[in-house]
Amino acid sequence: MRVEGREPGHSEGRRQPGPVCTGWGWAAVTALAPGENRPAPGDRLMVTVTCSAPVDVSALLLAADGKVRSDGDFVFFNQPVGPGVTYRHGQGSGDVVDVRPPALPADIDKVVVTASLDGSGPPTFGSVGSLTATITGEQDTLTFPLSKLSTETAVVCVEIYRRAGAWKVRAVGQGYDNGLAGVATDFGVNIDDEPVPPAPAPSVPHSSRTDPTVIANPVAGQQYSPPQYQAPHDRAPQYPAQSGPPPGYPAAPAAGYPPPGPGYPPPQQPYPPVAPPPPPTPAHSSQQGAQPMHSELFDPRHAEVSGMGIQKQGGKMIKVGVNGETLVRSGSMVAYQGDLHFQALGSGGIGRAIQQRLTGEGVPLMKVSGRGDLFVANGAADVHIIDLDGTDGLTINGSNVLAFDPTLGYDIRMVQGAAGYASNAGLFNCVFSGRGRIAITSHGSPVVLNVDQPTYADPQAAIAWSSSLQTGMKRNDSFGLGRLMGRSTGEGMTLSFSGRGFVIVQPSELPPGGMLGGTGGGQEAGQSGGLLGGLLG
Template identity: 55%
Template sequence: MKVLARGENCPAPTGPLTVELSSSTHVDVSALLLASNGRVRSDADMVFWNQPEGAGVEYRRASSGHLVRVDPSAIPADIETVVIAASLDGTGPTTFAAAGPVSVAVSDASAPQVSYSADGIGDESALVCIEVYRRGDQWKIRAVGQGYADGLAGLANAFGISVETDEPPAPAEPSSPITDSTVNSPARQGVLAMRSELFAPAHAEVPGSGIQKQGSKMCRIGMNGDIMARAGSMVAYQGNLQFEAKGSGGIGRALKQALSGEGVPLMKVTGQGDLFLANAAQDVHLIDLDGSDGLTINGANVLAFESTLSYDIKRVQGAAAGGNAGFFNCVFTGRGRIAITTDGVPVVLNVDQPTFADPQAAVAWSSSLQTRVKKNDSFGLGTLIGRTTGERFTLEFAGQGFVVVQPSEQPPGGLVGGTGGGEQAGVGGALGGLLGR
């Protein structure tokens, strides 16, 4: 059974779900159906003991505790989140810090699959325990553990339920949840009583397993195993992931030889959860290799790749061993997905005629293409192009395939024509930017 920590999420079991909540003290349990704005559509979207049925959600009391049945297939399309909360009924402790945790177990038709222990961190008398929410065509569960000091009324008001009182209420500020400012920052609209364009679906976590694009400058990896990623590219993660530096070993040996003993800044990530990667706000693109052709790529533009792919460091075809020490690239082969970055929106050239590109602007190309390195003087261009290479070279491509060209001649780290001195000079210096080094 998956045990969630506060703020962690996981895929929901398929089919109808039964959420069981139990506590050592008396609590009232409620479920709220929230639209994309984080609020109920009407009072009918609050399911509790006095209104036990809603659209796809049902509440009932059992000898073991409180049961909330959620049938995702019956939830209306305009409902994105089902919030399940507990509130103190006034017959016992006045805060959850004193009352102790609320135990939550989520079961499918066969057995419990997910559990979470929701506890208070301050003066909460109402506590949001979990969310069942949509991500694309998938349903997920998030452990929340955030609450309100003014009980069920504060919880209801925060999500758009009008609470009637005997006296006309005096104007007041919206109810504010009590949260830990670091750990319990708002994970999703509806948990906190606030609105922002940040909560629009365009900024939500994308669904799916494996390497996916998260917007244009980030990738999300639905982890259930391992992945190879650029060291230092992690910007966020959820779940139980482990990170291991890969400066030596199988991949490292091939690179060490090319780099005269220098290490390789890769990391291996393993576990289950969601991993988010980015590099200097560069554009992210995904390429799937089917094993029929390889991908030659500037190592500075590699963000992540599946462990089913293998790669080596090879000199660009046509680069003279004596004169062009900087013309090395990574060659990926096998079947799998790779995430690459470009400095700006690239153009993909179909090589059906002689094609030329600046070595630093050419990010990646089909390994089956024939390449040749030529001095710009041979084209009569002199110093008009190749301003960043220092040696004024141009890459020529021939054959059948594609070339990805970015609108920049300066990849991160400066792969070609390194500027290091001493131990960094020569091949090591020229490859100083390889894979982000």
């Protein structure tokens, strides 16, 4: 039946039996069919999306061309406020997008509300029991139950659009097989993150008082000189030129590590001894009539190190001499001196925020800017410093990243050959590239393995490796009678490495955050489970 004065496709709607109580009082409820549109039931619309599986709800503000004007028009869990639109987590009762049409910019013609699976439940909406979008206004309540979804992992639920100066609501139900990233890209969001920083130039060196470090791709037999450091606003750090082994060869291990395998360059000489600094003067040692304080705490080994950039401060802490900007793990600051400012960055950009949500992997970052000294640690874990010279990348478990120079770029990538072994898309880690210094953590003193023969490591113990290595998964325990009777080896799967490079292995097989796989994560609480979930940063 066609109703005069309404757009094609508009139907009378189906009234549900009985009204509901909203924030504005009692209102009638109308169920919408796919493609149906109705006048917006007020100047403030609360769009609530409920689902029997965990979903992420987002909104996109679209101009006349059907695209966002900028990434700022993408409102979601990592960017919850936009012009006229606010996202609120529902705390288990459905996420809410609060749209105020009168407050929308004049060049915004449409707001679409989407839902996407967050990776912790069913793989597609075809396995989800129910998904409903409810639009509540001062005058009425509209509901849209979405059905007939199959392979989709994201869906546009409803859209609020401007037509002839008035705002209307339409039930959409368009699905996407490529998740939140596919929806965002389709509407013009640039999910590619910041470009790799420009090539480095000479600058001020790091302090020579740091402990020896693992150095990516040293020149055979060459004495290592610490990399150059300059405030990130000006230039990137300068690192020594390389002319020795091919990319992927590891640094010679520091003192105490076993010698490298056959065919590898001889170990580099240790750092020359450095005279210890004079003992610090206790702050309260010279008050009139009082005796100076005495304690082993005032021993020189407890004094702060000097220099700019990332330096080791003992075995479980780093000191960052900041003169510009640096990036550190969120929540890792234990002390600072000087004029420093802190800004939370999530995982660094919209693209990485989406990747972290879908993979469980990422590094929750904060940017520290200004001038001063910053002291950083993470749960009293052992700290190690690695210098990248740009010839090979470094793949790191996200939960082991502590701080890094802003001259380094990083991305989130799946471990090669791992697809199908975890409940989401596989195993993911952070890949760092470029020139700069990075501080990582380990539980206990690690071993650096030269991959001069087939090499295997427990997924929870391998914390970093050369990005040029080929990786894979190896089953060590066949699924047979022994497993069924409880005689499994307990080492059912391992990461395999081949090629030229190194693997850093810690003496711990516990996933970050506890005994259960997948409990590590961006903030020591992961979002993606699975057989090897504990590896997910």
